[in-house]
Amino acid sequence: MFNELTEKLDGFFSKLKGRGKLTEQDVKAALREVRRILLEADVNFRVAKEFLKKVEERAIGEEVLKSITPAQQVIKIIHDELIELLGDNWTQLKRSKEPPTVYLMVGLQGSGKTTTTGKLGNYLKKRGMRPLLAACDLQRPAAIDQLERVGEQVGLQVVSRVADTPLEVARLAKKRARSEGWDTLIVDTAGRLHVDDALMEELAQIKEELHPAEVLFVADGMTGQDAVNSAQAFSERLGITGVVLTKMDGDARGGAALSIRHVTGQPIRFTGMGEKLDALEEFHPSRLADRILGLGDVVSLVEKAQQSVDHEKAEKLAKKLKKAQFDLEDFLDQINQLAKMGPLENLLQMIPGAGKALKGVQVDPSEMKHVEAIILSMTPDERRRPNIINGSRRKRIALGSGQSVQDVNRLLNQFDQMKKMIKKMSGKGKKMPKGMMPPLG
Amino acid sequence: MNLFKKIKSGFSKTRDKLVTSIRTAVGAGKLDEDVLEEIEEILITADLGVETSMELCERLRKRSQVKTLVGDEVLIAIQEILEDMLEENTSGRPVDTDEEDDPENEREIGDSPATPHVTFIIGVNGSGKTTSIGKLANYYSRQGEKVLIVAADTFRSAAVEQLSVWAERADVEITRGVTGADPGAVVFDGLQSAVSRGIDRVFVDTAGRLHTNVNLMRELEKLDRVAKKIVPDAPHEVYLVIDGTTGQNGISQAKRFMESLPITGLIVTKLDGTAKGGVILPIGRELKIPVKWIGLGEGMEDLVPYAPEFVVRAIFADAKLDSLVEQDINEDEYNDDEE
Numbered sequence: 001m002f003n004e005l006t007e008k009l010d011g012f013f014s015k016l017k018g019r020g021k022l023t024e025q026d027v028k029a030a031l032r033e034v035r036r037i038l039l040e041a042d043v044n045f046r047v048a049k050e051f052l053k054k055v056e057e058r059a060i061g062e063e064v065l066k067s068i069t070p071a072q073q074v075i076k077i078i079h080d081e082l083i084e085l086l087g088d089n090w091t092q093l094k095r096s097k098e099p100p101t102v103y104l105m106v107g108l109q110g111s112g113k114t115t116t117t118g119k120l121g122n123y124l125k126k127r128g129m130r131p132l133l134a135a136c137d138l139q140r141p142a143a144i145d146q147l148e149r150v151g152e153q154v155g156l157q158v159v160s161r162v163a164d165t166p167l168e169v170a171r172l173a174k175k176r177a178r179s180e181g182w183d184t185l186i187v188d189t190a191g192r193l194h195v196d197d198a199l200m201e202e203l204a205q206i207k208e209e210l211h212p213a214e215v216l217f218v219a220d221g222m223t224g225q226d227a228v229n230s231a232q233a234f235s236e237r238l239g240i241t242g243v244v245l246t247k248m249d250g251d252a253r254g255g256a257a258l259s260i261r262h263v264t265g266q267p268i269r270f271t272g273m274g275e276k277l278d279a280l281e282e283f284h285p286s287r288l289a290d291r292i293l294g295l296g297d298v299v300s301l302v303e304k305a306q307q308s309v310d311h312e313k314a315e316k317l318a319k320k321l322k323k324a325q326f327d328l329e330d331f332l333d334q335i336n337q338l339a340k341m342g343p344l345e346n347l348l349q350m351i352p353g354a355g356k357a358l359k360g361v362q363v364d365p366s367e368m369k370h371v372e373a374i375i376l377s378m379t380p381d382e383r384r385r386p387n388i389i390n391g392s393r394r395k396r397i398a399l400g401s402g403q404s405v406q407d408v409n410r411l412l413n414q415f416d417q418m419k420k421m422i423k424k425m426s427g428k429g430k431k432m433p434k435g436m437m438p439p440l441g
Numbered sequence: 442m443n444l445f446k447k448i449k450s451g452f453s454k455t456r457d458k459l460v461t462s463i464r465t466a467v468g469a470g471k472l473d474e475d476v477l478e479e480i481e482e483i484l485i486t487a488d489l490g491v492e493t494s495m496e497l498c499e500r501l502r503k504r505s506q507v508k509t510l511v512g513d514e515v516l517i518a519i520q521e522i523l524e525d526m527l528e529e530n531t532s533g534r535p536v537d538t539d540e541e542d543d544p545e546n547e548r549e550i551g552d553s554p555a556t557p558h559v560t561f562i563i564g565v566n567g568s569g570k571t572t573s574i575g576k577l578a579n580y581y582s583r584q585g586e587k588v589l590i591v592a593a594d595t596f597r598s599a600a601v602e603q604l605s606v607w608a609e610r611a612d613v614e615i616t617r618g619v620t621g622a623d624p625g626a627v628v629f630d631g632l633q634s635a636v637s638r639g640i641d642r643v644f645v646d647t648a649g650r651l652h653t654n655v656n657l658m659r660e661l662e663k664l665d666r667v668a669k670k671i672v673p674d675a676p677h678e679v680y681l682v683i684d685g686t687t688g689q690n691g692i693s694q695a696k697r698f699m700e701s702l703p704i705t706g707l708i709v710t711k712l713d714g715t716a717k718g719g720v721i722l723p724i725g726r727e728l729k730i731p732v733k734w735i736g737l738g739e740g741m742e743d744l745v746p747y748a749p750e751f752v753v754r755a756i757f758a759d760a761k762l763d764s765l766v767e768q769d770i771n772e773d774e775y776n777d778d779e780e
Contacts, residue, residue: 036491042688045486109711110567110684139739141606142599149598149620193714220567224488224688226716247566250651251693275566275596 027059034078043255044228047085047262055081085258086285087267094213094241100132100177100185102210106203106238107218108230109191112246112272114143116218117188118150119272119280120244124184125156132182134173135160136206139190147188154277157182166190170206187212194233203238214241216269219260221248227256228263235264246272249279326419328383332375335368373401374411386412447737448745458715459487460516467515472505480519488688488719493726497522523753527725557589557635559643559668559675563661563702564682565694566649569710569736571600573682574644575607576744577734586641588613591631593624593664596648604646610741614640624648624660625667632671645676652697661701678705680733685711685718695724706733709747713738 031052038048058077095101103120105113114137121131133151135158137143144160151158159173170187177185187210192199207215217231217240234240243264245257248271261268268283375383377400382389389397389412398405466479477498484494500522504510510518560577562570574590582588590608594600595618608615616634618627628645635643647664650657668675681704683691698704709718712735721732732747 039485039491040689042488042690045482108686108714110569112567140603142602145599145602146597153598193711195714220684220686222565222684222688222690222694223686224691224716224720225486226488226686226714227688229715230686247651249653250565251653251690256688 024060027056031056031059038255038258041255042222042224042227042259044225044259044262047228047259050262051081051085051258082258083286086261089286090269090282090284091267093269096211096213099181099183100174101183102174102185102187102212104187104189104203104207104210104212104215105218105244106189106215106234106240107191108193108220109140111191111218111220112244113137113191113218114146114150114188115275115277116216116244116246116270116272116280117147117186118154118156118277120216120270121151121156121186122154122277123270123280124186125154129184130182131156131184131186132173132177132180133158134170134185134187136166136169136173137188137190138164138166138169139192143188143190150277166202167205167209171209174210185210194230194237200233200237207238214269215239216242216244217260217264217266218244218246219256221245221254221256221271222250223256225259227259231260232263235266240264240266242266242269244268244270244272244280245283249273328375328378328386328415329380331415331418332372332383335372370401370403370407371411374398374403374408377401386415447743448735450737459483459717463516463519464513467512469512472501472510472515476515477502480515484719487717490689490692490720490723493526493719493723497526500525520753523722526722527753529726556672556674557632557640557643558677559632559635559645559672560678560680561645561647561664561668561676561702562680562682562708563647563698563704564649565651565684566597568649568682568684568687569708570594570649570682571603571607571646572739573680573708573710573734573736573744574604574646575611576736576741577644578608578613579611579741580744581642582611582613587639589631589635589638589640589643590615591628591635591643591645592617593627593631594646594648595620595622595624595627600646600648614638625663628664628667629671632668632675636671652694658697658701661698665702676702679703680706680708681730682708682710683718683721683724685709685736686714686716687720689720689723691720692723692727695728695730699728699730704728704730706731708732708734708736708744710736712736713743 034055035048035052038051039045043051055077058081093103105117105120107113117133121133124131133147133156135144135147137147148158148160159169159176162172163169166189173187174185176182187206189203189206190199192203194200215238217234219227219231223230231240231243243260243266245254245260245268248254257268268285271281271283273279273281374397377397378389378393382393382397394405394408394412398408401408462483463480466476466483468476470476480501481494481498484497485491489497497519501510501515501518504518504522562574562577564570571594578588578590588611590604590613592601592604592615594604598620601617601620605615605617616627616631618624618630624647631645632643634640645664645668647661648657650661652658665676679702681695681698683694687694695704695707707721707724707730709721709732712718718735724730725732734744735747737743737745
């Protein structure tokens, strides 16, 4: 996410780093370059203009010109201004005093409302709420089927096919949520163009009927300059209270995020980061600004790890590591925990500097599967005591896992190296060897 | 409503905005540097991209040096330059979408051909692939062809159901896989039955995928290999569907999809809003992919064949320019498409 923008800014900053001090001309020239970057990143023209004006005002002045490290100073200014533009820190979605709390999902066709409805339901459910979904998209063929399936996948009930108009379905859904004691109702609506008066009126009526705590505008992260028009229209007509930015797991630079935030003044709440129904992340402006400037996103990475790592297992492992008893079963555990954190590509992007260094590196999930298959083809005894694995056992394991004997050998070698390293590390007072971890697979 | 009028009404939002803002920028005065800069801004906000907009303005500047441009002359000049640029895009490729005119595709309707004409529809999630297929199927079915839709989007929940509804509306046949089935197998079965049933034209719907997902892009390559097993020269067309509201990322989408499959044309959807779909210009310039169809609404007939000069003129045409446009365009040529 935002990788291309980061890359281009990197190039621009390395140019700045080459010089001792900056002249006013330098700043102006550099900012022209930044303008181009922002426009190519689909940041709206006017938004970019205002943004740069602010940066320029702060950059061309004593602050930068007389400071010792001008490049650092410019980075900081752009960073600060980006955070300011993207908004304050993330806050939880609002709740109504009287249940059910209603969230109304609106947006253009194909922005990802139905999927996001499912993801949001899943997100709230994980946090102890009891959401009910309502299928009010009666326009797109089979949209109701889609939400029903999505609901099934995340284990949520869906109100559907109870009436002929979206308004009536919405009304009945709220009634049911109240009488059955669901604390949250998430309403999926049909995609519509912001210039379609009749359909916008329909949404306004649904809003009137439901009194939602939040009206969430679901926007495609790849949207171009037109993002300002649609966001503005939805905002004016419906008073949206938040934005969900979807398809951000692609390589879109996501300048739309800046534009939408600017014209609506409403916070970006979540970003959609993949096709799976748990791929919805809370949006953090400061983190995003860090990411834009190539500082990585360590906070997200740590949070992800905390969510998916089994603490008991982790403690057990720590003890084993201390005694240097690490065996292949532990190794398998590690792989499985890593897999739970989501696609490796996404994780790598959060590591500072990795975005650039690992550009184009694709981690093949099947390779992890192969390692898993090899270990699973061993007997429990072999996993605990890998040194008993002789030639004929290797052959058997290779056959059982569908890999070659060489693959088995390589895995065992790597494991051996790792074990040696762990031994060294847990040895008294010894420092970590320079080689660090051998690469997996 | 004839085709020209349909395109014109579909583009009315774009037209109003572009024409009005350029006209305001030019005013009654002549084309100076300030005005040029403003025009560049206007073009960028139409998603034409920085580079293309700059080049267009450069050409406009050169023209104005040869001959002073005043008032609406500027609009007409921009229109002509856009046309030139679009034509350069597709040079070497057939621009005409009416495939019956293309000797390669020529075929006697009613004869059952040895192999069906196979079109893959690909694109990112939510771009409008399924809906476009429904409309394409309708278009060719009305021309008397036997059309089969292969529903190979087995990933998205209910995508197959959605397509079934469209197939019913267009009154064409459909081969379906269940959700979660191997799309390769669905394509295989679909093409096999197309051959045995003497189908003229097959549209393969694929699951939406982000172009950065290498594993899913490989899956597309597999579908290509599977199709070739049944119909050796398939797919005859690969259409990439681009959402008209997409910004500069459209270029990246087209590039990455090109790496997996040879895209033969674009379908640009959702142009009935305020989006201008300007990204098709840089895509055409960089990748030489012509636009074949444009989506102008939700109705069955709202996908229309595309011809560059036609659309440029539809964008720019207004009350004052209409007379100019209508003189130049032979509308009958386009009306044929509708019958």
